[in-house]
Each structure stands twice: as structure tokens, then as C-alpha cells.
Amino acid sequence: MNDVIQILIFAIAGILHGMTGMGFPMIGTSALSFVVPLSQAVAMVAVPSLLMSLLVLCTNNTRGIIAELGYYLDRYKLLAIASVIGGIIGVQLLLILPAAYLYLMMAAVTLYYAGHGLLTVIGKARPITVPTGTVSMVIFGLIAGIVGGATNAMSPILLIYLFSHSDDKNTIAKASNLCYLLGKVVQIVMLKEQYLAFGKQELSLLAILTIVSMAALFIGTYFRQKISPSVFKLLIFGILLVLALKIGQTGIVKLMA
Numbered sequence: 001m002n003d004v005i006q007i008l009i010f011a012i013a014g015i016l017h018g019m020t021g022m023g024f025p026m027i028g029t030s031a032l033s034f035v036v037p038l039s040q041a042v043a044m045v046a047v048p049s050l051l052m053s054l055l056v057l058c059t060n061n062t063r064g065i066i067a068e069l070g071y072y073l074d075r076y077k078l079l080a081i082a083s084v085i086g087g088i089i090g091v092q093l094l095l096i097l098p099a100a101y102l103y104l105m106m107a108a109v110t111l112y113y114a115g116h117g118l119l120t121v122i123g124k125a126r127p128i129t130v131p132t133g134t135v136s137m138v139i140f141g142l143i144a145g146i147v148g149g150a151t152n153a154m155s156p157i158l159l160i161y162l163f164s165h166s167d168d169k170n171t172i173a174k175a176s177n178l179c180y181l182l183g184k185v186v187q188i189v190m191l192k193e194q195y196l197a198f199g200k201q202e203l204s205l206l207a208i209l210t211i212v213s214m215a216a217l218f219i220g221t222y223f224r225q226k227i228s229p230s231v232f233k234l235l236i237f238g239i240l241l242v243l244a245l246k247i248g249q250t251g252i253v254k255l256m257a
Helices: 002-020 024-032 038-058 065-075 077-096 099-121 134-151 155-165 169-190 192-196 200-223 229-256
Strands: none
Touching: 002 024, 002 038, 002 200, 002 229, 024 038, 024 099, 024 200, 024 229, 038 065, 038 077, 038 099, 038 134, 038 169, 038 192, 038 200, 065 077, 065 169, 077 134, 077 155, 077 169, 099 134, 099 155, 099 229, 134 155, 134 169, 155 169, 169 192
16 A cells, blocks of 8 residues: 555656656655665665656757757756765765654754745745855855755755756756756765665565656656746646645654654
């Protein structure tokens, strides 16, 4: 029954990622962390996340694929490099810190992002704006990488910067997924022991979740132009809010155990 629920959640996360270019790593990791250790959840989500980010970067291009990648690498190279360095630090924290602290970090970041997002959509709060110079790019990339490497909750930090830098939906999706892609490469390399420890059941679940996520991504991409931005934003923020509260409860229980 748990596997069926996980598959459904990954399908929803894949559709949302296809529509918005974001959200899959956070939702997928949040869901899996209820039934497996956080380090294993991060490792399992890294594989489909890498493939999905690669697809986002290779679709809806205004240039050829190589030229498109080159353009975003050149424009956001400091953000990407800083996120990779932060990702290395974050994975190290994942491997050495007690899970309770990481659950609480993940819950805090997700809760803030989801709560503020909901208030913004309904007109009760203003979008967050930050400086977008070189120093700010490096700082936000580093923090996003640390949080993302440890918990897969890179999106909130990264998007605070990107939404301040650009209003173009395609640019935001491409730049964020460039950082997601590099972050997943770091995680896969550094969490190799987790993959080697996977048994047949874990590998089968990973394969199924990857296939479902990829199929759902294409569905989300198809519906991207057919659903109003306010509807899918509310859906994303609503799901993340529920998950954040549940993760926070899990972290508190583990901390008090």
C-alpha cells in the first residue's frame, strides 16, 4: 500500500514539475522520507530528478540544445558553481548529522516557502525580492546547494533569487533546473554507498518511480498552457504545506526520542 501511495505522489510531483519546472525533488523526498531513512530518500529521488532536469533543459528551447545549455551556463555559472560547492557540503551534513535536525531544516524551509507562496497567490503578501548582483548570486547559490544537498529542498532558496532576477517563466525554469541537475550529479556521486546498499526491492521501486515520474513530466508539460498559473501554484503550495507540517512533526518526534 505504501508503494502505491509513493507512486501516486511521484506522479503528481512529476506533473507539477512539468507544468512549473520545479517542485519534484522537494515533494518526492518529503513523501519518501516518511517510509525510508532520509539519506535513502534523497538518493532515490536524485536519479529521476537528474533525468527530469535534463529534459527541462532540453525542451522549449529558443536555440539548439548545446547553444541553450551554453547560454544558461554562461549567464548563471556563478549560481551553478556555488550550488555545486554548497551541495557537497550539504551531502556531508546529510551523512553526519542526526536525521531529526535535517527533518526540521527541511520542514522549516518548505513551510516558509509554501506559506509565503500561498499568501502571495491570494494577495496577502508581496513576493520576496533580493539583490541580484554577483555577491548575492554566489550567496544564494551556496545556501541553496547546502540545503538541497542535505534535504533536496533547494527550490525555495533558489527561487527567491531567480524570481528577483527575472520574470520570464522559461528562464526561471531553465536556470533552476541547471542547478538541480548539477546538484543531483553531486548527490549521486557522493551517495554511491547508498546505491550499493540497495536491495532488489529498493532498485525495483527506484525504477518504477523513475518511469512514472518521467511519464508524468510529459503530461505536466502538455497541460502547462491549459491550466491557470494561480491554480497550479495553489496546488503546489498546498501540497508542500501539508508535507512540511508532517515532516516537522516527524523531526520533533525524532528529536524527542
